[in-house]
Amino acid sequence: DFLSALDEVRPAFGISEEELEQCVQNAIIKFAPFVERILSDGQLFIDQVKNSSRTPLVSVLLHGPPGNGKTALAATLAMSSEFPFVKLISPESMVGYSESSKMSAINKIFNDSYKSPLSVIVVDNIERLLDWVPIGPRFSNFVLQTLLVLLKKRPPKDRRLLILATTNEKSVIEQMGMSDCFNSEIYVPNITDLSSIDVVLRELSLFNEDERSRVLDKLAGQVELKIGIKKLLMIIEMCRQDVDKVEKFTNTILKTYRKSDLDNLEIEFD
Amino acid sequence: DFLSALDEVRPAFGISEEELEQCVQNAIIKFAPFVERILSDGQLFIDQVKNSSRTPLVSVLLHGPPGNGKTALAATLAMSSEFPFVKLISPESMVGYSESSKMSAINKIFNDSYKSPLSVIVVDNIERLLDWVPIGPRFSNFVLQTLLVLLKKRPPKDRRLLILATTNEKSVIEQMGMSDCFNSEIYVPNITDLSSIDVVLRELSLFNEDERSRVLDKLAGQVELKIGIKKLLMIIEMCRQDVDKVEKFTNTILKTYRKSDLDNLEIEFD
Amino acid sequence: DFLSALDEVRPAFGISEEELEQCVQNAIIKFAPFVERILSDGQLFIDQVKNSSRTPLVSVLLHGPPGNGKTALAATLAMSSEFPFVKLISPESMVGYSESSKMSAINKIFNDSYKSPLSVIVVDNIERLLDWVPIGPRFSNFVLQTLLVLLKKRPPKDRRLLILATTNEKSVIEQMGMSDCFNSEIYVPNITDLSSIDVVLRELSLFNEDERSRVLDKLAGQVELKIGIKKLLMIIEMCRQDVDKVEKFTNTILKTYRKSDLDNLEIEFD
């Protein structure tokens, strides 16, 4: 039957394993309950594609602020499906492509997926695939129209496809009329509580026990913490170079936290 | 005479049967009276083309919110005509086409139709054929001008043509000056009553009798239900994976119904 | 002399007779006095071109709402001139042409006309020749500039030319700075009185005497009727398929008339 036929077919299809692992260079740290819930919800979509013949196409959008782990989560889910066809569509592999080469590359991956009974495609960083820039705005309508069709195009008979897309710019999705292309949306939040930071600090062993509790004491009672996991990892490594790691880490986090509207660490001189 | 000549000619013309059936993958469920009325009204236009030599061109636009079955209905009508030439013009078969290839493909289908005494052309998803995007707006004026002429161009002597077009974006049709191109418009509504949902649930056997009546009890008295058949089918299949199907279905419908302005199921984390 | 030389030259020049007759598929019904006045005024311009050597170029614009017979009237006038060169420039014969092919095709017809002592050119549907769309607006400036020059360019010595142009969008003509290109403008109105409808009904024999008088009784006293001859013909043929033609015709006209701002017959479901 359909499912047993899978195992045999599998070797015939490529899986961009290396690329996908590159997306999760620093592993997935389970620093908050939502991390596990995103992973288990994702599993449900994988099951639906495996089991229901009435909905051969399921598409999901991961969205949220920059640097909070969307790409790493999508890649982790894709690899966990163990489908015979798992591919990544990413702007990083298309630097300098013309609009039409980009379109062809995207189209090829979708067409290849239609040959596998079960497939996952990760469509990473949609606004970058579209060459989108807020001024104008400008974007490649050619790539957009390609995605608007492919994200909704039913695979042929006896073929099923899960699409995991990511974006930092949910508003772009709406402006471009793409909302309609996704059956579900998963919001990936920033880190907003000290206990998450605590888990990450332990995992990366920046401090010893004593230092860590000093840091958490200093940070406790501060309000409106909001930081992506990617930036937190960068701050930790920066502080590792410093003589007074406790001081440096606390200050940097506090500075970031006080002007939470700025995206970067600003070094100023009086 | 004209009509008897039909049968012989027939085999000479292609009918894109497979493509058209692909559009009706989940059959047509007669969940509400309007479904049958659309089908019978469509039959009248088929008759007019067959019988009146004064109006050799009749063009009809099916419009309404996304995912309510426009494409499936147009395809069903086209196939039911049993005309010797029945073709689908669809963005899905033109992914990555340049403006001029798209134009040529469309033009070819119209020119081919002029060789058959009786033809139906389904022009699916006009705004996508136009590469339309609300920002700007941008669109292919080249394809637009082609359609503006072809949708009004009388077939040559002794040739007759029925055009069935679909769109999600009636306002696009107006902005583009295309309203003038259609002799009739058929509005395809969303599902807005529980009895329609009941019919669909029975048809797809998601629940047993008992479960179904529990679900309907829970939903009764809720207001402003508005859902497309396509999304309803997606929700049913999603719930099929869940342990507590009654709970999951009721909740999902209620969530959708409460925030009827959102197009997707949003999974949020606190 | 000049006029007698005509007859000999004639066979050397093409007349696009078939194309022009195609424009008048349903003949000209003289349903109102204005129909005859347009035809006789047109005759005056034909005479002026034939007789006056001081004005070797006369250009006339027929304008008015869509579907009221402009193209059929222009074609009828052109054919009635019996000039040796009578040609149609129409968007329908240029589907998918590039801007420059369109320009060449137009330019060739004008240059050919300069070889005939007497010529008529019908320039049909100017806004479509310009690839005009209200959004933007966008249009082909290349074709526009070509027309702006050709519509005013005096034919060479001993050559005379009558230009009959049509448009649905008088405002386009103004916005494009083309008003200056026409010596005269003829407004073609919609049908606004029952007696015109009566003439058309008789001509097409939709009803017997009795039915027709019932229909006119029902419609009498209704206000603000406004319908193009083309749509009236479409409604008549649609009703011909129906069992109760009287009922269907009356209702459709009344619906159209009550919402005279809509361009199409809308079929709605409650």
Next chain:
Amino acid sequence: DFLSALDEVRPAFGISEEELEQCVQNAIIKFAPFVERILSDGQLFIDQVKNSSRTPLVSVLLHGPPGNGKTALAATLAMSSEFPFVKLISPESMVGYSESSKMSAINKIFNDSYKSPLSVIVVDNIERLLDWVPIGPRFSNFVLQTLLVLLKKRPPKDRRLLILATTNEKSVIEQMGMSDCFNSEIYVPNITDLSSIDVVLRELSLFNEDERSRVLDKLAGQVELKIGIKKLLMIIEMCRQDVDKVEKFTNTILKTYRKSDLDNLEIEFD
């Protein structure tokens, strides 16, 4: 010396006599004092170019409403100079040219003029040479920049050039930054008095003495007459076809005069 050298050189340079005469098909009628003043002022510029070595380039712009004789006057002046090089740059000879062909053609004529000791170039209908359209506005910046340089570029040593340019759209000249390119501007007005009309009527013998005085009586006392010579000639020839020429002429002039804001003769039906 310089002036005597002229005669010998002359045959070596082309004069586009035929084209220029084509611009004055209906001769120059001296219907008002301003006609003669324009001709004598033009003569002064011709003299300056002939005599002053300090100003080897003189450029003059004729502007005013459409159809008042600018092209005919510029062509007449150019021919009267009797310079060895007299050329016309006109949109009519460049129909369908690409921007760069147009630019080359213009540039060639200027470069050729630099080989003649004395030259006149008529640059007719600048806004049309620029492919200018009020919407946008759009225009060929390539041709514009070419003109902006060529209209100010001093001819080489011992070469002198008079430029006579025409436009209907003085505001275009200003918007495009071209005002700076002309040393002088001559305004060509419309006809605004009956005595001018009288002169023209006599010249063209439309009426006998008696008819003419009846016409003038009828028109006398009417206000705000404003008509271009070109349109007046068209009306006269139109009326020549009519049985009652007096009636037709008076009515057409009065209609035009009453709605002086319309550019064309509108034929309306009630």
Next chain:
Amino acid sequence: DFLSALDEVRPAFGISEEELEQCVQNAIIKFAPFVERILSDGQLFIDQVKNSSRTPLVSVLLHGPPGNGKTALAATLAMSSEFPFVKLISPESMVGYSESSKMSAINKIFNDSYKSPLSVIVVDNIERLLDWVPIGPRFSNFVLQTLLVLLKKRPPKDRRLLILATTNEKSVIEQMGMSDCFNSEIYVPNITDLSSIDVVLRELSLFNEDERSRVLDKLAGQVELKIGIKKLLMIIEMCRQDVDKVEKFTNTILKTYRKSDLDNLEIEFD
């Protein structure tokens, strides 16, 4: 050493002498103190380039209303430097160049200058080099970006460059972000006093002593005189053709002066 090495190198580099002299056809008349001050200030920049190795690039912008002598002054300064490499970049030598040919031509002159120990480049009429037009505005961003880099690019070791640029449109320089490209700006004013006019009239011998004093008397006490030297020369030559030169000159100057906002001499008819 560096300076002595100059003389030998010199012959190896081109000087566009002819072109530069063409820019000063009517010589430099020292009609006001500012003329000499501009020339001496320019000399200081020439000295700085010759003597200081710390600032191998000095760039100066001459700006002011049209026709006041900017190009003639820049050319005069360039020639007076006696540097081995003196070149003119001017729109007049690039008529009809494509954006990229223009860019190449400009780039070549800069690259050639880097081979000479001491160079002057005159960049004439920047807004024209940019194909700038106020509507839009439109301009060649390709040429602009080239200039933005080249005007600031330090010559290689032991090479020094003086750039003299001119523009009529200081605001263009600012809008384009070019202000930053110039180390100094020199404003060239219009003529605003009678004594300057007196000097010019003497120099060109339009009048005899008596006539000149009559003219100056008539003009004395008039306010807000504002005229460029180029237009003054044109008026003088125009008047030279007239019988009553005193009358003509006074009137023309007074007319110009009264409507100082108009750029041209307008000839009007009542």
Next chain:
Amino acid sequence: DFLSALDEVRPAFGISEEELEQCVQNAIIKFAPFVERILSDGQLFIDQVKNSSRTPLVSVLLHGPPGNGKTALAATLAMSSEFPFVKLISPESMVGYSESSKMSAINKIFNDSYKSPLSVIVVDNIERLLDWVPIGPRFSNFVLQTLLVLLKKRPPKDRRLLILATTNEKSVIEQMGMSDCFNSEIYVPNITDLSSIDVVLRELSLFNEDERSRVLDKLAGQVELKIGIKKLLMIIEMCRQDVDKVEKFTNTILKTYRKSDLDNLEIEFD
């Protein structure tokens, strides 16, 4: 191990030493404390790249007003890293490149850097690389999208990269959505105190002791001094040509200081 492997690899990679030194033609004068702090902060980033395997990509933006030394500082830091791969991406080496050549050149340098275990890339003058102009604004979206990806793209396993970018137009960075691309930002201020000027004057020996103290006295008490080091160097060299250097320097600084909103030294005439 990793670090010891470096020395061997080194010779295999290019360092654009000459180009980088060209950026620091006038050396780095330590005229204020912030100069040293920028240099030491830069060193920390160099260390982080050398030591932390978790953050293989660190990107820093130097921003501030024009001419304050950003490029010289970035080049100095890059050279001080002593990494085996140190390259400059600068608009000056890409004059006249097409968008795609520019993109290729940039892409090549990044791809080359991925072959070195440790690399520094200086991305100089981002707004110029983007062909950015404030009007519109216009810019190369192709180059922008390339940078948006490359500035965030993680180098492959065991490769590490430090990016030092500069810009005068921080607002451009924000409008273009590039803020997200930098981990840190360093603001480079203008000179705002006399003691900094004093240091620079000593270093360049423009005055003797006495003159310098006279200058400082004159300038003392003046408010809101704001000058870039590049312009200060230009003024010093300009004054060196003058007879009265004290007077000239004081006046120029005061003039600049009084109209601190102007970017250039304006020479005016009354």
